[in-house]
Structure formats: C-alpha cells, structure tokens
Amino acid sequence: MADGTIGLWTVPLAVFGGAIRVSTPFLFVSLGECITERSGRINLGLEGTLVMGAMSAYGVSYLTGSPWLGVLAAGVTGSLLGALHAGICSLPRVNDIAVGIALMLFGTGLAFYLGKPLIEPTAPRLPAIDFGWWSDIAQLRAALRINVLFLIGVVLAPVLYWAFRTTRWGLLIRTAGESSDAARAMGYSVLAIRLKATMVGGFLAGIGGSFLSLFYPGSWNEGLSSGQGITAVALVIFARWDPMLCLWASLAFGGAAALGPALQSVGITSGYYLFNAAPYILTLAIMIITCSPKRTLTGAPAELSITR
C-alpha cells in the first residue's frame, strides 16, 4: 500500500468501509422483504427486482443526467415487479415461492435484455458525503465516504420498527400475516394488503439495486448482482422479521462480503473466492444455528409458507 503508516489496520478499516458500502443493497432488500413477509407472503423474486432496479436506475440516470431520477425509476420498476408477483400469487392454488423463482429468472433476463446498450456508456453516479474530512489517512477517508442512500436505510429501519408496532398500517400488515381469517373478518381484503406490501417491498428492493449501479460498484454489467437479493431474503429469516435486526444483520453481511477484497488489498490472495462466498456461508451457518425442527421460529408470521 502507498501509505505504510497504518499497515495491517487496512484490513479492519476496509472491512468497516465495506460493511457500510456493501450492506446498503442488503439493507434495502431485507427491509422490503421484511414488509412483504410480515404480510404473509414470501417474494423470492427480489433477486430479479434488484437487477432490474440496477439496470433501470443506470439507464434513467444516463438518459436524464439525474441519478436521483434513476433511484426513483428503480423503485417504480421494483414495485411493478412486486405487483406482478402479487397479481400471480392472488390466483387460487399458486405457490408464492415458485412464482418468486419465475420472477427471478424473468427479472434478470429482462434486465440483461434491456440493459445490453447500457454496458458501454457512463451514467452520472450518486454523490457521497465526505465524513472523513478531518483525517489525513487516505484509507480512513475512503471508508468514511458514505452514500445518502445508506443513511436513508439506517433511518428507515427504526421507522419501520415503529410503524409495525404502532401504526394502523403496520397492524393491518401483521394481521394479514398472522391470520388471514382475522383480517377478512375485520372486513379487509387480504389480497389487497399483500399486493400493497409486495409493491412497497419491491420498491425498496429496486432502490437497493440502484445503489449497486449508481454508487458501488457503480456501473452496469451482467455480473453486478451475485445473489445479494436471495441472501437478503434469507437474512430476513434470521433477523426474525424485525427491521432493526435486519439493519445489524445487513452490516454484518456487508463486512463479511468486504473481507475478500480487503485481504486482497494487503496481498493475501489465496482463498479469494472462498472469502467471496463468506456471506452465503455465514447465512447458511446462522440459519443452521437459529432454525430448529421442533418449533417454528419465534416472530415468524403464521401465514408464511416458508416456515411451515
């Protein structure tokens, strides 16, 4: 490294910076999935939503010159895909997990199809706020260049936590997720609640995708997402459907995902690919530890097909 003064401190610093940068898509997708799953439906298609969001954000940012319009476009695209998922799922006897797999294929395929001309051009990126202005150390300043979307996500988590507990909407979503009969008896349409919850979930997942193409890594190509969407869905399960736990879990994941590149930057390259798989191994390990065949998970919405 050019700056030898901090030596091996580069690794924890890069992990810290990576935790903040890499965690943002995890955070948005998991918060979105949290809302959807609380309403009693699981959307595995968020992987496709993430990639579609990344593509549409990049395209709109390139065409209009405004990255924030790109973020909005990603959200709208995501909610449309969410509406598609909810629409197919509201037909009788349709399995929501299978529909998710279909939309995963469809979303990624469509993004690659429409995004073919976007690989070459460069679109305006999202700005970052420089929180490290007081430091002279280059690595620290790099780690503290934080994107606004991350801050929005950090604020969103406690807001959702509060909204689930105290607002009318939060209560309705939880009712639909715990007992569709109860929601129906109260005179609400479960399908309509789930449609809205899936659309909001898709909106957030799309924004998570826009972060990928407009900030970090900050370009559009077909290898942009390698399973972040699906990892985030698994993350919701061990965050026990709690938005605050989703925040901490996303940060841990971001850190795990940043480990490989961080070690590579100090010259440790053996096992690079294995370190890249760290988030998936971590997810699997935590699911193995937290799940049990004897009881259903605490905090699991009773209507959710995945907890069975």
Added chain:
Amino acid sequence: MTTDTADGVEAVGVAPAADPGFLQRHGTTIEYVLIPGAALVGALAVFGVFVALFGKNPLDLYFYMYQGAFGTWFSWQNTLARAAPLILTALCTALPAQLGMVIIGGEGALLIGALAATGAALALPSMPPLVVQLAMVCAGMIGGGSWIMLSGGLRQYRGVNETISSLLLVYIALAILNHLVEGVMRDPASLNKPSTREIGAANMIGSIPGTDVHWGLVFGLIAAVASYILIYHTVFGFAARVAGGNIRAAKIVGLGVGKLIMTICFLAGASAGLAGMVEVAAVQGRTNANLAAGYGFTGILVAFLARQNPLAIIPVAILLGGISASGGLLQRRLGLPDASVQVLQGIIFAFVLASDALYGRIGFLKGKS
C-alpha cells in the same frame, strides 16, 4: 401406460360412479396436456408482443425459433444435446417435489458433480477409458448427491428451509469451483480462462452412432424412466408420495420420513451431478466457469412445466432445449440480445404457474367431477 395409472387413481378417488365416457376417463390427462400447452402458447404470444415493441416482426421470431430448434437435422441435434442436461437437472427438482420439497439448487449439484468427475478422471491417468468413465459417473453422482443431501438433511434435522439452503449452496459451489480451478486444480497452460487440465480425448464419452448427439441424452432418458418407475411403481415411491401428501399420516403409519428425504435428495442431486459429468465428458472436456451456464436454473422450469412428472420431463426438456438452441439464430438473424431466451423462459414460467389456477375449472371437462 402413463395415462392409465394416473387416471385410474384419479377416477377412483373423484368419481366412483362416473359414466365411463372418454372425457370422464381422460379428463385429468387432457388437463395436464391442455393447460400447460395453453400457458406455453400464451407465453409465446406475450413474448411476440414484447419483441414487437422493439420493432421486430413476431412472425419472423416464431419462424427462426422453429428453424433454430427443430427446423433442420442440425438444429435437432443441437436441441437434443441441450435437452440432455436439462432432463437431469429437472429431475433434481422433480424428485424432491414428490415429497413436497422445493429444491432449486440443481446448478450447485451440477457444478460439484462436474468437479468431482473431473477430479476422478485426472486421478486415474493411465486407466482404460471405460474405467475412467465409470469412475467419473460415480464421482459426479456422489458429489452432486451429497450436495443436495446436505439441503435435505438440513431440512429434516435442523428445520432449515430447503429452497433457500439449496440456492445458497449454488453460490458456495461456484466459489469452491472457482477456488479449485484457480488454485490446486489449475492447468498452468490455461492463461485467460482458468481451467483444470483436460480429461483427455480418449476419456470423452462421444456421440451416439450416426449423430452428433452425445451419449448424455441416453443417460438422461435412462434417469427419467428409472425415476418414473421408482416413483410410480415401487413401494419406496409410494411411501414418498404418501409422505409428500401428508407428512403426519406418513409418520403415523411408521414411514421413515428422514430416510425418505435423504434418499430422494441424494438421487436428485446425483442426477444433477450426472449432468455435470456429462457436460465435462461430452462437451467441455475440462472444468471451468463455463459450466455455470444456467442448466440448473432452466431445469427448475422444466420440472414445473412437466408438473414434476419424470416422464413428462423428457418432451418438456426437448422443448426448452429447443428454445435455448434457437437463441443463437435469434441473435444472428434478428439481432436480439442473448438474454432474450431467459426473458422467454421467465414469461413461460410465470404463465405456467398462473395456469395452476385453471385445473378443474375448464367447462367441457367438468363432467368428471
């Protein structure tokens, strides 16, 4: 033979005193052909509208799809060569589905199977080809089988959802493959595209005489027929279907559900692992990242389109193999991006799932209930 068994069971259960007219006797079978067929046509129509939005003529699209898939003997051979791994990866989803499990990690088992098969071939450098090929088949099946059995075991003994665990294992398998191919198994001569050493031309399984279609197709056909017999004509398969229908009832009558899950998951993974072996021993000749070509994911679609029936998987895999074989022609003649095949697959998948709502609701077939 298929129709008779499937129907016999249905007819007894649904309408014991039904008038034995044609529609009554074959209503269920007709539904199983008609509804997915209609879904396919609907999906093709939507895809036609989609490409029309980009200024392409949908009729050209259908013509070139037919040409590229089934138009000539050359395209037929291309189609069949692609159908072979699809049959095998589709079984990876269809077999666990008999137990009510949704396994979507066939791609991971394929990669591990390919790695294991390549490893076996490289470990036996001076053996006769037949021995090497047998070792590759065994290694591929054991590798892939253990990989999916891991998901099954986690489901049975730790309550971990098998859909998510099998998908996470795909990414882990890909990381292991990259790690080994860039590390200990790397052929120093492969500079741009890290690969293992070649298994050697003598050890390739070759083509069915008179064609360019490799023997993998025969492997696939045998696996599909064997799976069909296992599921519908053995006590083991009957037990699996009972457990898939009602797990509590299965436990009460004393079926070893854990054993069923582990065995079925092993067979499912072994099938996808065999697909990996076939891709190495018939197409690539070595292991590298090219193997992650998406056969595992298309296999999921094949299984759902075939309604998880091992025999129905064969024609569906040929159909989907044809669609992917036509991708090249669509790219050359119509200038469509290579992802168009994936878009079409996604649309087909969505239509097929939505069509689940139609069963038992078609007017002229309603007589049977």
